[in-house]
Amino acid sequence: MPKNENIISAVNRALSYALENDKDVFLMGEDIADEEGGGVLKVTHGLSSKYGADRVLSTPISEMAFTGAGVGAAIAGMKPVVEIMLMNFTAVCMDQITNHAAKIRYMSGGQTSVPMVIRTMTGSGFQTGGQHSDFLEAWFCHTPGLKVVMPSNAKDAYGLLLSAINDPDPVIYIEHTASYWNEGEAAEDGELIPIGKANIVKEGNDITLIGYSRSMMEISMVASKLQGEGISCEVIDLRTVSPIDYDTVVKSVKKTGRALIAHEAVKSFGVGAEVSATIQERAFKYLKAPVARVASKDTPVPFAKNLETEFTYALSDIENAVLSCMNYVESDK
Amino acid sequence: MVKLENSILLSIYEKMTRIKMNDERFIAEMSAGRITMPYYSARGQECIPASISVLLNSDDYLVTIYRGIHDMLAKGVPAKLIWAELAGRETGACKGKGGPMHITHPATGCMLTTGIVGAGLPIATGLALSSKMRGDQRVTVTNFGDGASNIGAFHESLNLASVWKLPVIFVCQNNRYAEHTNFAKGTACDSVASRASSYNMPGVQVDGNDPQAVYAAAKAAIERARGGDGPTLIEAMTFRFNGHTMGDAGGYIPEEEYKTAKENDPYPIFRAFLEEASVATAEALNELDEAISLELEEAVRFAYDSPLVDASDVLKDVFA
Ligand SMILES: Cc1ncc(C[n+]2csc(CCOP(=O)(O)OP(=O)(O)O)c2C)c(N)n1
Numbered sequence: 189m190p191k192n193e194n195i196i197s198a199v200n201r202a203l204s205y206a207l208e209n210d211k212d213v214f215l216m217g218e219d220i221a222d223e224e225g226g227g228v229l230k231v232t233h234g235l236s237s238k239y240g241a242d243r244v245l246s247t248p249i250s251e252m253a254f255t256g257a258g259v260g261a262a263i264a265g266m267k268p269v270v271e272i273m274l275m276n277f278t279a280v281c282m283d284q285i286t287n288h289a290a291k292i293r294y295m296s297g298g299q300t301s302v303p304m305v306i307r308t309m310t311g312s313g314f315q316t317g318g319q320h321s322d323f324l325e326a327w328f329c330h331t332p333g334l335k336v337v338m339p340s341n342a343k344d345a346y347g348l349l350l351s352a353i354n355d356p357d358p359v360i361y362i363e364h365t366a367s368y369w370n371e372g373e374a375a376e377d378g379e380l381i382p383i384g385k386a387n388i389v390k391e392g393n394d395i396t397l398i399g400y401s402r403s404m405m406e407i408s409m410v411a412s413k414l415q416g417e418g419i420s421c422e423v424i425d426l427r428t429v430s431p432i433d434y435d436t437v438v439k440s441v442k443k444t445g446r447a448l449i450a451h452e453a454v455k456s457f458g459v460g461a462e463v464s465a466t467i468q469e470r471a472f473k474y475l476k477a478p479v480a481r482v483a484s485k486d487t488p489v490p491f492a493k494n495l496e497t498e499f500t501y502a503l504s505d506i507e508n509a510v511l512s513c514m515n516y517v518e519s520d521k
Numbered sequence: 522m523v524k525l526e527n528s529i530l531l532s533i534y535e536k537m538t539r540i541k542m543n544d545e546r547f548i549a550e551m552s553a554g555r556i557t558m559p560y561y562s563a564r565g566q567e568c569i570p571a572s573i574s575v576l577l578n579s580d581d582y583l584v585t586i587y588r589g590i591h592d593m594l595a596k597g598v599p600a601k602l603i604w605a606e607l608a609g610r611e612t613g614a615c616k617g618k619g620g621p622m623h624i625t626h627p628a629t630g631c632m633l634t635t636g637i638v639g640a641g642l643p644i645a646t647g648l649a650l651s652s653k654m655r656g657d658q659r660v661t662v663t664n665f666g667d668g669a670s671n672i673g674a675f676h677e678s679l680n681l682a683s684v685w686k687l688p689v690i691f692v693c694q695n696n697r698y699a700e701h702t703n704f705a706k707g708t709a710c711d712s713v714a715s716r717a718s719s720y721n722m723p724g725v726q727v728d729g730n731d732p733q734a735v736y737a738a739a740k741a742a743i744e745r746a747r748g749g750d751g752p753t754l755i756e757a758m759t760f761r762f763n764g765h766t767m768g769d770a771g772g773y774i775p776e777e778e779y780k781t782a783k784e785n786d787p788y789p790i791f792r793a794f795l796e797e798a799s800v801a802t803a804e805a806l807n808e809l810d811e812a813i814s815l816e817l818e819e820a821v822r823f824a825y826d827s828p829l830v831d832a833s834d835v836l837k838d839v840f841a
Contacts, residue, residue: 214654242654248684253677256643257650260661263632264582264651283674287637288644296625297616298838300632332839356841 193374195367198342199231199307202349203269205378207239210267213353214243216254217271217307221246228273229309229368255281255306259289262304267353275310275362276319282327289358290333302358305349311365311402312452312500318488323401323453328360329430329462335359335383336430340404342372344427347381355383364402364452386433388440392422395446395513397506398437398463400426403450403482410506419514429459437463438470445476446513450506455483477516480509525733527800529575533732534795534806536571539813540591541788543600544763546817547590547607551767555825558607558621561588562763568787569694569757570595572735573662576743577630582652582661584633584645587622588694588761592664597629600816604824612823617830618838630659638699639672641665642691646678649689649752660746661689667756668699670713679720679754688746690739691754694729696761701773714756722752729757730787762786 190197206213215232219225224246226233236244247254251272258268272278278285285306293301312321328336337352337359339345345363352359375381389404390411397407404425411421422440426432441447447467449460464479484500524530544564550556566588574595577583585592590603598614606613607621614626622636632648635641645663652659669675670693682689693713697704710716717724723745727734735757742753760782764771771779795801801809 245685248677248680250677250681252674253643253646253681256640256674256678257647257681260584260632260644260647260649261651261654262647263644264648266651266654268647283637283640284643288633288635288640292625292633293841294838295615295619295623296633296838297614297618299615299625299627301841335840 189377190374192371193342194369194371195339195342195345195363196229196231196369198346198375199349199363200233200235202346203232203235204238206269206350206353207235207243210353212265212267213269214245214266215269215271216245216247216258218247218249218273220244220271227271232271251277251281252284256284256288258304258306259284259292259302262302263292263300267303269305269307269353272306272308274320275308275324276322278306278308278324285328285334285358286331290331293357294333301356303356304358305352305361306358307361307363309363309365311367312484312489312496313366315491315493315496317491321489323451325360325362325429325453326458329459333357334430335428336362337383337428338362338364338401339427340364340367340401340425341370343375344381344387344425346375347379348383348427350378351380351383359383362401367402367405381427384428384431384433386436387425387427388422388436389425390421390423392420392444394420394444395448395510396422396424396437396440396444397510398424398426398447398449400429400451402452406503406506407450409503410510413507414510419510421510432463434466434470438467441467441471442474445474448480448482448506448509448513450482450501452484452500454486455481456486458483477513480513482506482509524798525736529736530732530795530800531809532575533568533571533736534791535809535813536574536595537567537788537791538810539600540567540571540594542813542817543590543594543603546821548763548767550821556608559587560621560767561765562761562767563588563591565762565782565786566694566696566729566759567591568732568791569692569729569735569759570664572732573692573739576736576739577660577662579629581630581659582645582648583631584635584641584648584661584663585631586634586638586641586665587636588666589634589664590621590624593624593626593631593634596631598624598626598631601820601823602626604820605827608824608827609830610824610827611830612827616834639665639669639674642669642674642678645689646682646687649682649687650685652688653685658747659688660743662692663689664692664694666699667693667695667697667704667713668702668707669693670716671707679717679722679752682752683720683722686749686751688749689752690742690746691752693754693756694759695756696759698761698765698774700765703773712756714754717754722754724754724756726756726758729759730785730790732791
């Protein structure tokens with residue numbers, strides 16, 4: 189077990205642990221077996237050699253068929269971990285995810301369930317354009333019956349993935365491409381992190397900064413910088429965006445009186461809107477300023493480097509939003 | 522063709538009768554306003570699942586569609602659980618959460634009913650994958666219409682099942698119409714069965730109104746699946762007598778086609794065959810009918826006597 193590792197290694201180790209310890213677990217996805225290279229970013233490298241190509245199955249390019257096959261195997265009691273190479277390609281098998289995986293427990297009156305994990309990755313910043321870099325988590329969060337997990341560091345990636353595999357319901361597990369190589373503390377073998385529980389990364393008193401996945405990098409940096417300027421930020425990593433751990437969020441906002449949520453997904457109808465609305469429902473009278481939202485612009489992800497940079501938020505956007513929350517006065521109303 | 526054993530023929534007849542009687546009663550109850558539901562009658566198609574299911578074990582898997590109550594009854598889902606489900610009762614197969622388009626009953630292997638055209642095929646493929654991985658010798662049968670063979674999921678699933686040699690049988694119940702669209706207008710080839718050749722599996726077209734023909738095709742497919750040789754596509758030619766859904770008078774079906782189909786209604790023809798071939802006397806068949814009719818009465822009573830689903834159940838079973 190390494191002391192530090194990146195997310196690629198953490199995910200690989202978690203999958204290996206699950207394959208080793210649970211005979212019902214198996215993996216499916218395009219090019220994931222070693223004969224095909226162990227995954228495009230080598231996340232599954234070595235697993236088919238160790239556990240067999242009959243448990244680490246490279247599939248044809250047919251997202252509908254192999255995601256649906258995951259659903260079928262899951263209702264038979266297996267625990268498939270299906271990899272959709274990039275998040276945009278989930279669009280191809282959305283029917284299997286939202287009409288089937290998400291609803292089968294409910295529609296069957298609890299008789300069958302879908303203990304499946306769909307692993308996928310995404311992230312802007314690689315100039316891959318409009319069809320290869322979207323954050324689509326709100327699509328899934330809007331479907332009751334799905335859990336949506338978005339880790340931001342290696343330790344969480346490991347523990348959340350094992351929890352997702354053990355979960356009796358379908359879990360969408362979203363990895364961030366740009367964070368893949370970030371080094372961090374490694375989880376112990378078999379260490380679990382519960383789904384639906386947020387993490388208070390840093391305590392503070394003046395404002396609650398809420399993020400998940402990539403935005404944890406930037407809000408943590410802003411929090412450190414502002415600390416030096418006398419602003420004390422509480423930093424929360426949601427880790428799971430459906431269901432959201434509102435108890436932790438609301439408790440924090442009641443303490444600080446201010447909140448900001450940042451994400452890489454586009455702003456409209458996003459997780460930020462949901463978090464903001466719920467804070468206002470549950471902690472309105474504690475708020476000293478409106479809840480701030482920092483997110484990407486409402487456009488497809490552009491190709492040109494300068495446009496792509498323009499598409500998503502900058503560090504300074506977060507900092508400025510915090511400062512306007514801090515400086516908000518009643519008369520602005 | 523060799524005549525099947527009498528006991529098998531009678532078993533097929535019993536299932537066909539059960540399906541037909543239940544269908545007629547669903548329509549009667551809906552017409553009387555006692556049940557409200559989206560209903561897709563399979564009247565006319567009963568021979569297909571009846572003849573296949575006599576070959577299946579109770580733990581073999583079935584995946585079917587909105588027009589699939591005949592498949593469910595043939596596989597063994599108790600009629601009373603279906604009735605209670607359609608009446609939205611707590612005692613229904615799915616506690617009233619599924620309804621006619623979403624019946625599940627794992628105890629008889631009925632794992633999924635879907636309302637999305639073609640979506641059952643990938644899921645059946647996955648059930649078959651689990652059987653292959655576990656070596657449990659189960660086969661999976663998945664039913665769908667001719668229209669579904671034009672959906673991407675059909676093609677992806679046949680390809681995947683064939684590449685992986687999965688024990689799954691794809692059964693197209695070709696009733697010649699996809700909602701209101703005639704087969705030839707929506708399908709670029711002459712038969713669904715011919716599509717199997719693209720996926721390197723046997724594709725057989727049979728007369729879906731002939732129990733012996735359906736039985737023979739299913740037997741070969743099941744043996745192939747259990748023997749580890751992979752999937753088969755069966756296209757069973759049939760017709761639906763009650764339109765696409767309740768209230769559809771079928772104005773888009775040519776007069777002549779409708780008339781010919783009615784003259785070839787498989788149910789009375791099969792019954793007459795059983796008498797002529799001395800498989801059973803009219804009296805014996807009447808007795809069988811009577812027993813099924815009593816079972817049906819009981820199922821209807823069970824449904825109406827059962828309590829409605831508690832409103833507080835609305836949030837139950839979203840998650841474990
Ligand atoms: C993906 C999808 N598109 C459209 C529909 C609406 N629809 C329901 S049944 C049907 C016709 C399907 O015909 P076929 O596959 O031949 O089956 P049949 O109803 O004849 O048994 C259509 C278009 C649907 N349920 N799902």
